Amino acid sequence: MKRFLHVLLIVLSVPLSCKKLEPAAPEDHETLDGPVEGLSDEQRAMFLKGDIAFNNDVFTKETGLGPLFVSTSCGSCHAGDGKGHPFTTLTRFGQINEQGNLFLHAGGPQLQNRAIPSHQPETIPAAATFSKFTPPANTGLGFLDAVSDADILAMADPNDADGDGISGVANWVSLKNYITLREGSIDNTGKYIGRFGKKGAAYNLLQQTAGAYNQDMGIVSTYEPYDTFSGEEIDPEVSNQTVQHVVFYLKTLKAPVPRNINDPGVLAGKGLFTQINCSKCHVTELKTSRSSIAALSYQTFAPYTDLLLHDMGNALDDGYTEGSAKTYEWRTPPLWGLGLAKISQGGSYYLLHDGRARSIEEAILLHGGEAAYTRDKYKALSKEEKQKLITFLESL
Amino acid sequence: MKKLLLLTTGLIITTTSIGQIDATLLRKRHVDTTGTMLNMDAVYNRPFLSLGKLPVALGGYAEANWQHLGTDGITEGHQFQMRRLTLFVASSIAKRIKFLSEIEFEDGTKEINIEFAAVDVELHPLLNVRSGIIMNPIGAFNQNHDGPKWEFVDRPVSATQLLPATWSNVGFGLYGKLFKKNWVFAYEAYLTNGFNDRIIDNREGKTFLPAAKKNRDRFEESFNGVPLATVKAAVRHLKIAELGVSYMSGIYNKFEDDGLQLDKKRAVNVLALDGNMVVPELHTSINAEWAWIFVDVPETYTQQYAKTQYGGFIDIIQPCHRGKIFGFENSTINIACRLEYVDWNVGKFRETGGNIADHLWGIMPGISWRPSAQTVLRLNYKYYNKIDMLGNPPARTAGFQCGIATYF
Numbered sequence: 001m002k003r004f005l006h007v008l009l010i011v012l013s014v015p016l017s018c019k020k021l022e023p024a025a026p027e028d029h030e031t032l033d034g035p036v037e038g039l040s041d042e043q044r045a046m047f048l049k050g051d052i053a054f055n056n057d058v059f060t061k062e063t064g065l066g067p068l069f070v071s072t073s074c075g076s077c078h079a080g081d082g083k084g085h086p087f088t089t090l091t092r093f094g095q096i097n098e099q100g101n102l103f104l105h106a107g108g109p110q111l112q113n114r115a116i117p118s119h120q121p122e123t124i125p126a127a128a129t130f131s132k133f134t135p136p137a138n139t140g141l142g143f144l145d146a147v148s149d150a151d152i153l154a155m156a157d158p159n160d161a162d163g164d165g166i167s168g169v170a171n172w173v174s175l176k177n178y179i180t181l182r183e184g185s186i187d188n189t190g191k192y193i194g195r196f197g198k199k200g201a202a203y204n205l206l207q208q209t210a211g212a213y214n215q216d217m218g219i220v221s222t223y224e225p226y227d228t229f230s231g232e233e234i235d236p237e238v239s240n241q242t243v244q245h246v247v248f249y250l251k252t253l254k255a256p257v258p259r260n261i262n263d264p265g266v267l268a269g270k271g272l273f274t275q276i277n278c279s280k281c282h283v284t285e286l287k288t289s290r291s292s293i294a295a296l297s298y299q300t301f302a303p304y305t306d307l308l309l310h311d312m313g314n315a316l317d318d319g320y321t322e323g324s325a326k327t328y329e330w331r332t333p334p335l336w337g338l339g340l341a342k343i344s345q346g347g348s349y350y351l352l353h354d355g356r357a358r359s360i361e362e363a364i365l366l367h368g369g370e371a372a373y374t375r376d377k378y379k380a381l382s383k384e385e386k387q388k389l390i391t392f393l394e395s396l
Numbered sequence: 397m398k399k400l401l402l403l404t405t406g407l408i409i410t411t412t413s414i415g416q417i418d419a420t421l422l423r424k425r426h427v428d429t430t431g432t433m434l435n436m437d438a439v440y441n442r443p444f445l446s447l448g449k450l451p452v453a454l455g456g457y458a459e460a461n462w463q464h465l466g467t468d469g470i471t472e473g474h475q476f477q478m479r480r481l482t483l484f485v486a487s488s489i490a491k492r493i494k495f496l497s498e499i500e501f502e503d504g505t506k507e508i509n510i511e512f513a514a515v516d517v518e519l520h521p522l523l524n525v526r527s528g529i530i531m532n533p534i535g536a537f538n539q540n541h542d543g544p545k546w547e548f549v550d551r552p553v554s555a556t557q558l559l560p561a562t563w564s565n566v567g568f569g570l571y572g573k574l575f576k577k578n579w580v581f582a583y584e585a586y587l588t589n590g591f592n593d594r595i596i597d598n599r600e601g602k603t604f605l606p607a608a609k610k611n612r613d614r615f616e617e618s619f620n621g622v623p624l625a626t627v628k629a630a631v632r633h634l635k636i637a638e639l640g641v642s643y644m645s646g647i648y649n650k651f652e653d654d655g656l657q658l659d660k661k662r663a664v665n666v667l668a669l670d671g672n673m674v675v676p677e678l679h680t681s682i683n684a685e686w687a688w689i690f691v692d693v694p695e696t697y698t699q700q701y702a703k704t705q706y707g708g709f710i711d712i713i714q715p716c717h718r719g720k721i722f723g724f725e726n727s728t729i730n731i732a733c734r735l736e737y738v739d740w741n742v743g744k745f746r747e748t749g750g751n752i753a754d755h756l757w758g759i760m761p762g763i764s765w766r767p768s769a770q771t772v773l774r775l776n777y778k779y780y781n782k783i784d785m786l787g788n789p790p791a792r793t794a795g796f797q798c799g800i801a802t803y804f
Binding site: 019021022023024025026058060061062065069071072073076079080085086087089114115116117118119120121343344345346347 | 464465466467468469470471593594596597598599600601649658659662694696697698699700745747748750753777784785786787788789792793794795796
């Protein structure tokens with residue numbers, strides 16, 4: 001009997017050491033999701049609500065999915081808030097210049113290439129040019145959102161006054177009627193600076209979110225009330241409150257935490273990055289102005305973007321555009337979180353706007369236009385130097 | 397020792413402790429322990445209690461547990477759960493006519509389900525008619541799901557999140573058995589109401605047969621008027637093992653409504669193999685099930701919803717002590733291990749040609765103590781490794797679970 005008591009005690013004591021036998025949380029620098037530091041309890045609760053709507057709200061026919069759609073939840077395309085996979089790629093078509101989209105009557109700008117059963121998805125009209133967009137990471141967006149227009153314009157150099165071959169222009173976009181201007185917005189004949197999306201055509205995260213519900217999943221809201229299938233205004237399928245929670249979630253996702261920052265290779269790579277002018281577009285440091293979220297106010301951060309459009313040359317010109325951007329212009333993508341791209345892209349890289357580059361080096365070599373000079377500088381680096389530069393990029 | 401083995405293969409002997417009622421009034425209805433029982437007999441092969449001369453026998457089981465699980469550093473802490481309380485009522489209406497019903501309360505009273513409510517009429521041992529709410533004989537677990545028969549707190553993932561256990565429907569069918577020396581052959585064939593389109597339109601965002609159960613109307617009407625056919629054949633060698641092959645086939649979509657064609661008929665087919673055996677000498681009992689699911693998903697839909705899925709589990713149970721423990725004369729202690737694998741999306745991405753992951757594997761070592769044949773106290777550790785569609789790093793869940801399940 002005593003023996004059994006002993007055994008029983010041992011057996012029962014095992015589970016009490018439970019935590020040790022449960023999988024540990026990944027380190028903060030190993031993942032992209034999670035809130036910024038310094039949120040209040042109330043803000044964290046709001047973040048959680050947005051997190052659930054973003055990741056767990058899987059839409060079905062009953063809750064409004066489609067009839068035409070691309071995917072069923074935000075999280076299915078933005079896994080772990082990281083970059084997406086070709087499976088989650090969006091196709092947009094029908095606009096070749098700033099005159100606007102010529103194919104709105106034929107389902108433009110976005111192709112809904114999937115449909116609920118007994119419906120037919122859209123196809124790209126034969127005459128339309130198109131571009132594919134692989135999802136970017138959603139991290140640190142609140143910081144990017146809080147940069148002032150003045151700061152963005154200060155980086156622009158439309159006429160290349162400094163003669164470095166790199167200009168950089170803002171995408172001037174018309175505002176959706178539901179958008180409230182952020183403090184300090186600069187008006188250019190009724191148009192405003194867009195900063196989100198690969199073409200920089202979305203003014204803020206509300207536009208991006210309401211648009212995503214509508215165009216990516218076929219979910220209408222009071223913000224975007226038109227069904228993509230019928231073109232008719234229909235009853236909202238997502239509440240304003242949920243949309244706002246998601247916007248709050250996106251704003252307060254932490255900025256990616258760099259890794260191995262003191263590694264000599266990383267430090268040397270960082271030096272090269274500036275030396276060969278990568279940092280002229282992938283600007284290493286930006287600062288936020290005042291934000292309604294205290295944790296985002298007056299912060300300095302390192303996104304490696306200038307939020308401006310650049311001519312990237314013929315190879316990256318798909319013949320499609322948005323806002324005032326040219327078809328060959330792309331918004332500099334933030335490079336933060338680049339080293340963690342693989343953990344959300346299924347183990348390998350899919351870089352550039354459509355995921356065509358399968359490695360960091362390939363992405364660099366596909367730079368053209370304003371970046372041609374920098375790209376050639378990269379080519380001229382020694383093998384070791386190239387490796388250091390890439391090691392640095394992977395540490396971001 | 398032998399009794400224990402029988403018990404772990406699902407054959408349970410009745411010994412009942414009685415509360416306030418005068419014990420002399422209660423008759424135990426013994427379950428069959430001759431070894432001729434098959435998995436298909438599980439519904440009736442349960443401990444029942446009859447009151448006096450009443451033709452009705454009562455039974456039931458309950459399962460409760462504690463658990464502390466964590467997924468990648470995030471835990472819900474200590475959880476105490478009453479997973480289910482099930483009541484059965486059986487009655488012999490006439491000599492070869494019997495009725496059994498099983499009503500289950502799941503997660504408190506969140507879900508109340510009639511798992512089984514059918515009349516069986518025996519015309520001949522080879523020809524029995526069953527009608528009512530029946531459990532479709534797909535795999536083994538679906539018909540043999542009573543908590544006290546298993547050594548683990550959780551039901552197998554492949555039984556509940558790939559196959560839709562407990563999967564019951566209104567319908568009717570035939571079954572029968574044939575005995576030949578050491579062999580038993582059996583068949584079952586039913587037509588019932590079937591699946592609905594939630595299997596490819598659900599909050600899981602994956603082809604998910606259990607989602608069909610969310611349709612509350614399914615006991616009342618068929619979703620599309622096409623019956624679901626389920627057939628099973630099983631063979632048992634009395635000293636060695638039982639093997640079963642089952643197949644379920646139906647249409648899941650509403651291809652027609654109000655006389656108007658809406659879509660073509662889309663099929664759902666399931667093939668399952670199950671087996672159980674006791675290794676001679678070692679007395680190790682092994683119980684396994686594997687299923688393949690094929691769903692006709694429209695090409696123009698999303699590949700999140702798979703056309704092919706498969707998965708299964710194997711439970712290995714080793715009795716290691718038998719005797720008196722804390723005064724329970726027929727106590728047995730088992731060590732047990734379950735291995736599981738489920739692939740919810742077998743296929744390749746159209747965009748890249750790469751493999752679609754969306755799979756899980758799990759291992760669940762545990763120990764159990766059966767103070768009596770009908771009651772099990774079990775403690776297990778569980779480790780699940782779950783990979784999303786794209787094949788990103790896994791979500792790892794692990795922790796301990798401890799619970800009790802007992803017939804009453």
